[in-house]
Amino acid sequence: MLVACTQEAPLFAEVAAEDRPEARVAFANIRETAGWSEEAAGPDATAKIAALLAEATLDLEPTPAITIESGGVCLVVGRDERAIEAAKQLAGRLEVTVLLSEPGEVLPPRFMDVPVFKGTVVRAEGHLGKFAVTVDGYAPAAPSSRPAFVFEAPKNDAFSECDLILDLTGGAPLFPAHEKRDGYFRPDPGNPAAVQKALFDIADMVGEFEKPLYVHYDAGICAHSRSRKTGCTRCLDVCPASAITPAGDTVAIDPVLCGGCGACASVCPTGAAAYQLPGGDGLFQRLRTLLTAYREAGGKDAVLLLHDPRHGAEMIAMTARAGRGLPGRALPFAVNEVTQVGLDFLAMAFAYGAAGIVVLAGPEKAGELSGLAQQIGLAEAVMDGLGYGGGRLVLLDGPDPAQVEQALWDFAPGPPAPAGSFLPLGGKRGRSLLALRHLHGAAPRPLDVLPLPPGAPFGAVTVETAGCTLCLACVGACPTGALRDDEARPWLGFNEEACVQCGLCKTTCPEGVIALEPRLNFTEEARGAVKLCEEPPFHCIRCGKPFGVQRTIERIADQLAGKHWMFDAGDQAERLMMCDDCRVVVQFDRTDHPMAGPPRPAMRTTDDDLREREIEEARAKLLEERAQTGGDSGDENA
16 A cells, blocks of 8 residues: 555554554655645646655565664763763663763762762773773772762773763764764763753663664675785775774675765775665665656656755755745655765666756765765766766755755756666666666767776776786786786786776786776777787797796896806706796706705615526526536636
8 A cells, every 4th residue: 555645654554553464555755745845736746746656666675684682781971960860860771880081079979879980981892782991090989978979099991891871971972973873872961852862762772673784795896905905995985983994805894883874885886885775776776766757757857856864854844844845856865875875876867867966965964975975076077078067966965944945946957868768787887887878878979988087986907018027916906807818828908897996906016007097988899808918928948838928038037147146057047938847857957956966776676686586596597407418618607
């Protein structure tokens, strides 16, 4: 059942649970998004309603989840009596300890129903159910404290573990992106309402909790590092929660620390980090359904409005109730976090017929937009370079609904590209190339090679052939197989479509002759392997077998022959121009080998002894016969 209103969703859900619990009930908000608008009577608003209803009917793959367990051990960190009062309110539900950081004159309570200590947290790590803190100046309160707390002798590096942390110090947070750290509450201690809300929330944080597994990570296609050489660090650079750490040639993503912003999936060039809320390709199914249904219902020049279910939905509701509402062609598209979208999504939106895209981000995202801004800039460069014109993407991060409303009504991008109907098949890179090729095929200025800004995940590799020795270290370092070799000849090839511009080849090259060129190559040449460098092989001077690179072997021989003590003699220098087999053979054929010993004696066996015995017996018998017949010549040898 599809209900085209969300205001009474709790009532409908209650009735459905009583009457038909197995039924699936979906909801679509067509009132705030389309009906309450100055253009509600226009054809675009009607087409928008059809598109929103079509999108709401999709049955998407659920997001996997992990389980976190909390035992209710809570650490309250504060500076004064407010921390003790908060701890007392929680004491009936949680196992609470108070830690006063740099306390002043704090009056002890009449009843010490919560333990009180002094100290400063110098290091904190962990998550809900598994926090670990290190405290300097740790000291318990003395029971004899009278007008103010007196503490015993302090000590440093005290260690403790807990499930929850309530931070009422008002100082710097203990964690980066603290609002995303499950189990860590940091209300303003000067705001009683905020403190009480935090106490209300933290009191129920006992038991088992399910958390979405926001990111699926495929280490097999990660381009972070090879052989201790660092390549791509995009996810590490943008993660606000420090949930991603290097792990050898790959990275490790802690699903419990992950706050679900999706920035890593947005900037990942290979799709190794994939956002899965919703699961699978649900996000692209929604996008295709929404824009296709809008176009088929007669809608024109769609503007996709990306927003989250919190700040963005509130802005839309406020403009609908107190302002002009959304323009008829503005299609709201809710995502868990606006920072989760990357070039693949933006290119898909344009390829499916969007004329423009507006990203509505809340003020709380102020420090997390670098990755999204990079992806927007990349999409703008593609659209402008292909002749569609710039200014098709707008990022709104203001808190004022009136400003958001005005920006939406003033936004007037050019006409959209001819819409495609292809399915969003493949991984991130495959989807991106599908959309980009479609945009190129219909582009006003279809450049075969489009330059891109630095940091783009598409591009070419150039090699200074004069300095390349064809050592092929770059081939071994390339994580995507973009650089290739040939077992039959000294040859270096390159498949541009597979290159993600991670820079591992450039970092690994011992000669320093590799450079990166960010660009989009739409020619057929980019889909196959092209030659970067090729040299004739050197043939062994002893057996004629090809080995190595002719230029390299000749250079080595020129540099070492007669100039190094190991290759002073002519025959020693000649070994430089022999294959590995002949080099060994010639080395051990030398009569003056310094490690050579005397000739080894021939191996004797029992058969040898028996044969010699038979010969001796035959000789003795023959001599005896000759002596008896008088035929002894006196010569034993005869």
